[in-house]
Amino acid sequence: MGNCLTVGPNEALVVSGGCCGSDLKTYAVGGWAWAWWLISDTQRITLEIMTLQPRCEDVETAEGVAITVTGVAQVKVMTEHDLLAIACEQFLGKSVMEIKAVVLQTLEGHLRSILGTLTVEQIYQDRDQFAKLVREVAAPDVGRMGIEILSFTIKDVYDKVDYLSSLGKTQTAAVQRDADIGVAEAERDAGIREAECKKEMMDVKFQADTRMADSKRELELQKASFNQEVNTKKAEAQLAYELQAAKEQQKICLEEIEIQVVQRKKQITIEEKEIARTDNELIATIKRPAEAEAYKMQQLAEGHKTEKVLIAQAEAEKIKMIGEAEASSIVAVGKAEAEKMRMKAEAYQQYGDAAKTALVLEALPTIASKVAAPLARTSEIVILSGEGSRVTGEVNRLLAELPVSVNALTGVDLSKIPLLQKMTSTQA
Numbered sequence: 300m301g302n303c304l305t306v307g308p309n310e311a312l313v314v315s316g317g318c319c320g321s322d323l324k325t326y327a328v329g330g331w332a333w334a335w336w337l338i339s340d341t342q343r344i345t346l347e348i349m350t351l352q353p354r355c356e357d358v359e360t361a362e363g364v365a366i367t368v369t370g371v372a373q374v375k376v377m378t379e380h381d382l383l384a385i386a387c388e389q390f391l392g393k394s395v396m397e398i399k400a401v402v403l404q405t406l407e408g409h410l411r412s413i414l415g416t417l418t419v420e421q422i423y424q425d426r427d428q429f430a431k432l433v434r435e436v437a438a439p440d441v442g443r444m445g446i447e448i449l450s451f452t453i454k455d456v457y458d459k460v461d462y463l464s465s466l467g468k469t470q471t472a473a474v475q476r477d478a479d480i481g482v483a484e485a486e487r488d489a490g491i492r493e494a495e496c497k498k499e500m501m502d503v504k505f506q507a508d509t510r511m512a513d514s515k516r517e518l519e520l521q522k523a524s525f526n527q528e529v530n531t532k533k534a535e536a537q538l539a540y541e542l543q544a545a546k547e548q549q550k551i552c553l554e555e556i557e558i559q560v561v562q563r564k565k566q567i568t569i570e571e572k573e574i575a576r577t578d579n580e581l582i583a584t585i586k587r588p589a590e591a592e593a594y595k596m597q598q599l600a601e602g603h604k605t606e607k608v609l610i611a612q613a614e615a616e617k618i619k620m621i622g623e624a625e626a627s628s629i630v631a632v633g634k635a636e637a638e639k640m641r642m643k644a645e646a647y648q649q650y651g652d653a654a655k656t657a658l659v660l661e662a663l664p665t666i667a668s669k670v671a672a673p674l675a676r677t678s679e680i681v682i683l684s685g686e687g688s689r690v691t692g693e694v695n696r697l698l699a700e701l702p703v704s705v706n707a708l709t710g711v712d713l714s715k716i717p718l719l720q721k722m723t724s725t726q727a
Contacts, residue, residue: 304341305331311378313342313387326387328378342391348375348449349399353406357459358414366419366458368410370430373449374402374441386445402446409437419462426453 306312308329315324325332328346351372357365376386376398390398410433414422422429434451441448 301336303331306343309345309347311344311346311376311383311387313344313391315342324384324387326380326383328383342387344376344387344391345395346376346378348373349395349402351399351403351406352454353403353410355407355411355414358411360414360422361416361418364419364458364462365460366414366422366456366462368414368422368456369454370406370410370433370452371454372402372406372451374446375449377442377445377447382442382445384445385443389444402441402444405440405444406433406437406451409433409440412436419458422453423456426456429453 304312304314304327306327306329310328312327312332313324314327314332332341351374352369353372354367354369356367358368359365376390377383390401413429413433413436417429430451430453434448437451438448
């Protein structure tokens with residue numbers, strides 16, 4: 300059993316060892332590799348760029364001038380299989396600082412050896428060529444380590460005996476001298492050239508002024524001619540414009556009249572349609588509802604009329620039947636009353652005064668109730684008399700006068716009735 304190991308593009312994975320004592324090595328860059336447990340060894344080496352700053356102090360040049368040179372180099376481990384194997388053999392297990400120290404020492408050694416073959420002027424004035432020479436000389440040695448020099452530049456060159464500054468001063472003085480000479484010659488040539496230029500300028504100016512005057516005169520003549528032509532053309536154009544404007548105005552008036560006629564026709568058509576729509580609307584909203592309402596009222600009137608006729612007929616029939624029933628009832632009552640009167644008459648004839656007396660006696664309670672009706676509303680009667688038997692006397696007097704009153708009203712003499720005679724005698 301084992302593990303599947305992965306590695307990024309900035310690292311290289313080395314798997315060594317295997318079954319049966321195999322010495323096969325597997326290199327993986329930005330991929331994966333299989334490693335057996337216990338019998339495989341895995342190590343990683345960086346592929347990132349390493350920045351080196353080689354520095355050579357007080358190195359004598361070909362002229363014996365001691366100078367100090369600093370540079371900047373960018374290196375990295377190469378990824379080709381064979382070169383990567385070489386780099387792994389030499390640097391596997393070392394840290395980045397240790398790898399940088401080895402490469403830095405190599406670069407500084409080559410830098411020192413190259414400085415001894417060049418002059419200060421060659422080193423100082425052509426730094427790019429110097430850096431290129433260092434790269435070409437050092438590249439094979441570091442390449443045999445599996446390292447690639449990506450870039451190498453000279454950062455600074457200086458010395459402690461002011462050789463470079465003196466060289467600069469000499470050069471500066473020479474340059475200043477040449478500059479002064481150049482300035483003087485330039486000023487001389489400039490003065491000569493200025494005078495020549497001024498003469499040429501005056502000649503050119505005179506010629507230019509002459510040509511300018513001629514051109515101005517010709518310009519004025521040409522302008523006058525042009526103005527005359529322009530004014531003529533303007534007048535013609537104005538007249539043509541006014542004529543064309545009048546024609547266009549006439550066309551516009553005619554078109555406006557035609558437009559008004561068309562609009563009036565459309566307005567008349569619209570008004571006719573509006574009148575027709577109004578008529579239809581009146582018919583739909585007023586006439587039709589009015590006709591419907593009239594028809595409805597007519598039907599309702601006819602219905603009410605028929606209803607009233609039927610009700611009248613029913614009332615007439617009712618009145619007729621009620622009348623017939625009342626007539627029959629009246630006839631029957633009349634017959635009964637007549638029979639009753641006849642029988643009373645026969646009884647009165649048979650019994651004579653006794654019958655009349657019976658009638659009077661029957662009517663007496665009714666008469667008494669009518670007479671005593673006012674007294675019924677009286678809660679208490681007080682008779683004032685000095686004698687104790689006066690009340691009894693008054694009652695007896697009233698009873699004594701009763702037969703006389705009845706006789707005056709009915710013609711019946713109650714005093715002849717045996718019962719009343721007995722009552723009267725008893726009171727006497």
